[in-house]
Amino acid sequence: MRLRFKFSKNGLLKYVSHLDVMRYFQKVMRRCEVDVAFSGGFSPHMIMSFALPLGVGMTSDGEYFDLDVNSAPHAEKLLAKMNATQAEGFQILSVCRVPEEKAAKCMSVVAASDYLLGFDGPLPADFNEIIDGFLAQAAVEIVKKTKRHEELTDIRPWIYELRLQPDNRLYLLLSAGSVHHLKPELVWSSLCDYAKREDLPRISAVHRIDLYAGTRDAFVPLSSLGEEF
Amino acid sequence: MSVEKPERYIGGEFNAVMKDQAEVRFCLAFPDIYEIGMSNLGLQILYGMFNAWEDIACERVFSPWTDLDRILREKDIPLFALESQKPVKDFDFLGISLSYEMAYTNILQLLDLSHIPLHAKDRTWDNPLVIGGGLCTCNPEPVAEFFDLFYLGEGEISYRRLFDVYKEARKEGLSREAFLLRAAQIPGIYVPSLYEATYNDDGTLASFSPLKDEVPGTVSKDEVPDTVSKTLVTDFAESYYPEKPVIPFAKATQDRIVLEIQRGCIRGCRFCQAGFVYRPLREKPLARVSALADELIKNTGYEEISLSSLSSSDYDALPDLLGRLMEVCPERGINISLPSLRIDAFSLDVMNKVQDVKKSSLTFAPEAGSQRMRDIINKGLTEEEILSGASEAFAGGWNKVKLYFMLGLPLEEEEDIKGITHLSEKIARAFYDIPKEKRNGKCEITVSTSFFVPKPFTPFQWAPMNDAETFLKKAYMVKSEIRSMRNQKSIRYKYHEAYVSVLEGVLARGDRRLAAVIEAAYKNGAMFDAWGETFRQDAWENAFTSCGTDPGFYVFRDRDLSELLPWDFIDVGVTKSFLKREWQKAKEGVVTPNCREACQGCGAKKYGCGVCYETAV
Known part of the structure; x- marks a missing residue:
């Protein structure tokens, strides 16, 4: 078994x-x-x-x-x-x-993963507005390098949730697994590119909360797919 | 800024011991990377034993690889111990393992990165006591200046007493010098600062004796012994053995259970330092070994168990032990590995049973190519034994053989060197003599030669060593001779670095004056000298030049039997007169029987234990 x-x-x-x-x-x-x-x-x-x-x-x-x-x-x-x-x-x-x-x-079965990002300094007071603006974009394009060429990829569809926590940490729910795997650091760096601000801190800790299966409207932790024994 | 394999520096492995507070904090250091140091049995023994004592907290530290080394220097971060991640400089003791000479510059790296003064004379109670232990303390003189104390012999014996004396001294508010004076009374403890060496005009040692002038303290200097005796475990059957070794996350060199079944060796191969300084042979009884195996399997989760000893075939109860292990290991998917086993019908049968279906390569260590030379080095292995062992192995389905030889042995002649090639060729022929349908594909013979390094406390301690050029000439001779053999395509040849071997020879038989050279080499950038990629020959050559030291003095001379040797003040059990007899017999090509055949009166009998008191069957 x-x-x-x-x-x-x-x-x-x-x-x-x-x-x-x-x-x-x-x-x-x-x-x-x-x-x-x-x-x-x-x-x-x-x-x-x-x-x-x-x-x-x-x-x-x-x-x-x-x-x-x-x-x-x-x-x-x-x-x-x-x-x-x-x-x-x-x-x-x-x-x-x-x-x-x-x-x-x-x-x-892995489809998504959520993370908490910690920083080496405080996020600015208006950071929620930056997030809103970032997420409101039609597309979030990043340059993906392959062996032969560079191409633009839109990562916006793979960002399911992004919000600031009261403890100065950033919560992210991202697409994960073999189809579209999005790293939280990559989201942060495109967020920084978007914000164009000097006062943003740097990531000091990346913590994974859980892994999920299912689809966007109904993610379930991998542990819930089994039965007790 | 990133560091390769950060796991090396985090501690917290399974079975690592975390102690917040203890009266005495001891940091065990190994002057090489984590993966090598964690494979050292002595380190695991001391770590387990110290931490089993309530008043001692023992932690570990290893040489940071060059990447972390650079960061620590740039940011001025003092080197930290793994368990508490606290600075090494704040410990009471820093114990450094001296396992091989080529790690000496890394001793300085450890001290330097820890922000501890390199020289013992510059240290105060604000610094840890730096103590050295391990095989190379047979001749600690080249690094004597860097150590406050050395522990000579097997660590199981005197550390308890040393810690008690230390605790007492601190309570009494004794000076560091007064403590060292007291420590020098403990069996096995050598305090180099209490001794003075004088030299003759020709550079040889004239005298070596305790300093007699008064130093404030509670013990008079008259009580500092002229001769320091090593300590030896006499109750080997019951002595401490770590049942919960630390299990590295990273893959260590020894990624398996190491179970020591005996210590010492009966063979008396004349080049082998361990074979003399660990005398007499002591066996761990079958019942204890079996019980330890059960515990270790339960406590570690390793998938392999290796029996450790200098010559496993000499372990009396080997068939019974293997029978016992066969009952418990295979059903749990645990492999049994048997290094240092003589290749014969018995061992091949055993290996067939204990190792998985893949036939790994077999290793033979004839050490010398001709019978004449094997007699000189007292390697009791004949050509017939090697060839019949190889034939049986080939018939049993093995096709890979590794052969280890030494070049530059004392009294070596051209025929002995070519003998290496001829023996390898005969082994290849033994393979092709087997009918095609019965042998397994092609045979692969790997011939490796190292360059012989004379070591203290062996009969060859007086022998001159070859220089790098001669070594290489001999290696080329082997190489070209192999090319002329019929089965040359089946034979691969590898040889060691020649200059490093000479350097090892200098450090092995050196004296106190070499400390300046080691320090200069370190300051010139020498570090990790045993690692080909990091070895800096120029750093060493410049160090010899700037110190005005001729390395040849230590290695290329024929040492006179009457010469006072830098390590003569140490009593390791075997006597100088025995070693002289053996040196003479080597010159005559006379073989010496092993300890079980006939006692040669080497001196180790005085310990009152082991093979010397075995009743003949």
């Missing part, structure tokens, strides 16, 4: 690369003696896939991976066992059982 784990990655762990996060969770599975299903072939490995790699430097409360197991104890028991053997900053938040079809894989 296939299990979907949701975990958080905080503090200095933001510097741990995606590849090493994978290696880390493989060790967690061994320490917890989870009855993992291995692939066949010459070098058997765990059948583990991550929803969306998190860039080095980012923290998150909404990371996911799917893992195939032969059997599993009750979810609560498994969670407690796994959380007893974590490095500080990692926490397993939930586990559920998901269908084993290819189309249901966590990496295939």
Whole structure:
């Protein structure tokens, strides 16, 4: 059966690369003696896939991976066992059982992700007006460089939400995944280009809140696509 | 400004110990990058042992790679320890591992970046006590000026006492000098500032003895020992072993469980420093090793377990141990790796069972190409054994073989050098002698030669070393001889950097006067000298010139048996007279039996443990 784990990655762990996060969770599975299903072939490995790699430097409360197991104890028991053997900053938040079809894989269903951007100084008092103006544009064009040529791409349709929080952080809900993946830093830099202001601070922290499946009118967290076990 | 692999500097790994407050704060340092340092067993042992003590908080620090190094200097940020991210300069102790000579300039990097005075004499209680430990403390003299103390021998023994003496001294408000004087009474502790070296006109050491003048303190200087004895774990069966090693996020060089099954070696290969200074051989009993394996598997989550020792084949209960591991490992998908194993029918059978289907390459270390030379170095391995081992391996489906040799061994002649090639060719023929349908494709033989570096406390400590030019000439000789072989296409040849080897030789058998050269080389930009990409030969050459030091003095001379050697004040167990006998036997090409065959009276028996007291079966 296939299990979907949701975990958080905080503090200095933001510097741990995606590849090493994978290696880390493989060790967690061994320490917890989870009855993992291995692939066949010459070098058997765990059948583990991550929803969306998190860039080095980012923290998150909404990371996911799917893992195939032969059997599993009750979810609560498994969670407690796994959380007893974590490095500080990692926490397993939930586990559920998901269908084993290819189309249901966590990496295939990701459609959006939301973020909080922190800054090294205060945002100007009239920043809400800047946001309104930015979002009111018919198109937000950025230059996308490919190997052969440069082309203009409109990212406006992929910005689902953008608002200032009372704590001087910026909330963004953006298209994510394999179709249109929009990085929050890119939105910020086009926002800066639009504002043409000297008094804008720089990004000091990028935090992912969660990953979602579904369509714009009905996004649901990846963790809600499974069932309890 | 970005740094490659920031994971190296964040700490917080699984099993890392976070202690907020402790009476004594100890920072363990390894003068190389994180991935190398974290693979060092000694570091994991000390880290676990120190943190198991309530009053000690032990943290770690490694050499920042050149990118972070630059940032720390530019922004004047003092180097910080991983666990607390607090400056290294605020610790009570900075313990630096001396694992290989080519890391010496990185010792200065660590001190410099930490904002700690490079020279022990310039330090006060405002600075940590800088203590060195590890294999290279066999001859700590080239770096003596940079250390307040050295710990000679195995760390499990005297650190508890050192910390107690330290705590007492601080409570009493003792001066730093008075504390060091007390510390010098502890077994295994060497305080270089309490000793003085004088030299003869020809540059050789004339005397080396404790300073006798009065220093305010509670212990008189008369009690500073003339000879410093290393410490050795006599109860190896029960001694501390880390059951919860720190698991790096980044992939370390040793990305596996390391389980030490024995310490020391019975073989007595005459070039091998570890083989002499870790004598006598002590085994961890099967029951303890098995219990440790279970714990380590549970506590780490690694997918591989490696049995560590200088010669695994000599571990008495090896078949039983492997049987036991076979019961627990494969079902959990854990591989078993067996380095330093003699290749014979037994080990091939074992490897067939324990390693996955992919046949990795097999490693042979004949060390020398001719039987004459193998006898000189006392490598008890005959050509028949090598060839039959290789044949069996080829018949068993292996087709990749790695061969390790040394060039520039004492008394070496042209025939010995060419022997390397001829032995490799014979191994290739052994492969093609196997009927086509029974062998596995083509054979790949990789021949590697290193340049021999004479080391202290080996019978070759008196031997002259080849210069870089001679080394290279010999390497070319091997290369061209391989080209003339029938199976040359199956043989690949690699050789080490020659100048670096000579430098290693200088630092290995050097004396106190070399500190100036090391410092000058560091200031000229030398760092990470063991890394090909960062090695700066000019920095070293200029350092020798500006200090007026002839590196050849330390390496190219035939040292007289009566010469006072810089490391003679250390008692490592094996005696100088034994080493002299072995040097003589080497010259005569006479082989010495191993410890289990016949005791040679090397001196290690005085520790009262290990193979010296095994009852013959």
